[in-house]
Amino acid sequence: MADETRTIKTDYLARVEGEGGMLIRLKGNAIEEVKLNIFEPPRFFEAFLRGRYFTEAPDITARICGICPVAYQTAAINSMESICGVKVEDQIRQLRRLLYCGEWIESHALHIYMLHAPDFLGYPSAIEIAKDAPEVVETALRLKKIGNHIMTVVGGREIHPINVKVGGFYKAPSKAELEAMVPDLEWALETSLETVKWANTLDFPDFEMDYEFAALDAGGVYPIEGGERFVSNRGLDIPIDEFYEHVVEEHVKHANALQGHLKERGSFLVGPLARYALWYDLLSDEARGAAEGVGLGKVVKNPFKSIIVRSVELVEACVEALRIIREYEQPAEPAIEVKPKAGAACGASEAPRGTLCHRYEIDANGIILDATITPPTAQNQPQIEADLRGFVGQFMDLPNEELTLRCEQAIRNYDPCISCATHFLTLEIERG
């Protein structure tokens, strides 16, 4: 028994974006191997961006991910504007934040209700939940639709928006167009507050990890559409331009996504848990109130409870969207002209799944010479493996089927986007 090998595996992990799997091999009570396999085929964005014009980067990199295109567009724009030395006016920045709130609402509602909830409720998918509790899925779809609608009004369409560009927007929406969304957003806010309460009633395994949480520092507001610094709860505090001096990417054999590590410190976590832990004090009264209302501490170390934290961020996105619409004044010009300037810079944004960093180098004619893109899932990949190691160590006695399901759930805690990271997961646990 002591040296019997036990394998727990899922070849093709469901309800995540992209293609991946996992392998866990146990020998007796020792964990021999934990691997998040990523077999999503590489698409070589960083290679074919070379030679393209700098203003094309937002539209091209949007195609890395259909679920969070705004994150890519915004990080690319932040980087290009930094290289060219331009700063957009506040209304443009607020419009970008509004567009991004739409993406957070759409992506978080999708993950909370349709990708993650089935694990907690014991269903293979939201399709089966709809048969027993259609109101849950209808709520999810309406929330998602409201997020998508913001993206359509501000960005032109929900998947791969067309209205954003380096320097601003092609066309700024009128105040009336935005105000028309207010009743829906008020419903979404109420529903998000209920979502926090509902998420808190789910069953969570008694499991905590000691994380290094990292997120952007947006200078006094909850980080969404950008931030000048990248910080952690363990003293990391760097200008975003030094991102690649501190985060190193490693190419391991079992993953077509590069794994991110903090130099000399190892794995770290980006995403809702990190943003929440670092910037709790910057949340709106409504979002903080919702967290307090369910007794959620200022720091959440149980990764399974990310579903509650994601719900708190859903509240935050609705509050912010409503605030921006209330304060909005249509800018005189939708964009400023940006002339290319030779140079290099990093630009980042907080994708629903965590910090996304782009770095470009362009020449004086605006041609891209070099591109590096580090999505949140690539940064979280070593931490996901660490969570699995910790979880299996603690819950080794569970029967294989249940342990497999729980391990899949532990991966879905991260809302991993393997299409981004390259793209996907297969879970295998071998015991021996």
Added chain:
Amino acid sequence: MADLPTIAIWKFSSCDGCQLTLLDCEDELLGILGRVQIAYFPEATRAEIEGPWDVSLVEGSVTTPEEAERIKEIREKSGLVVAIGACATAGGIQALRNWANVKEFASIVYAHPEYLETLETSTPHSDHIDIDLELQGCPISKAQLVDALLAVLSGRRPNVPTSAVCVECKRRQTPCVQVLGTPCLGPVTQAGCGAICPSFARGCYGCFGPKETPNTVSLAKRWSEMGASEDQLLRAFRTFNGYKPAFREESARHGG
């Protein structure tokens, strides 16, 4: 229940955006789900029903040896195969590798290119199997997807427009952006998006791919007269649908 047609949704090399379009049909989704059995859709469910399947929706392009094999198996086991999106119908943005050296590409992105299994090209499914229906677009249009599903379910022909984006602009009464001085790919691009870009004062960038019999030569000439460089023309035709023959041939006329 057992009589409902089975639908399988497959991912190849892609961003997941076109299959997400199905989940984005918020108003129609539950209605559609009541009329079909989802046999395979890993983005949404762990449950699986073994083939054969009545309909397979195929997202993404073929970029690995495994994908080249898998699409053949899917063809054998599916009644209808519908290719959805620019990747599945044209090779997608990742088809830019088709003009480059993949080994070089791999070494730019990865420290150990030898770990990768990848083909030299990114190709549409029609290069590998017979396809019953193609929905173009990066991403596809929700309305076209819903129409195609309903058509398949009721055994009628789907309504896939073959006209240009220009027709949609006229219907929306959007002033022509090209007349106002902004180069636009609308005249050669297939309708379906609803002419979104011109309605935002932006020229169409061709994400729905070439329409039937597009006059790209004439449009390129007009762009040149408006001051577009050869490089600009090359990039304009060689983006999300660059490997689709009509755009591929036009981009070749401008170098590279």
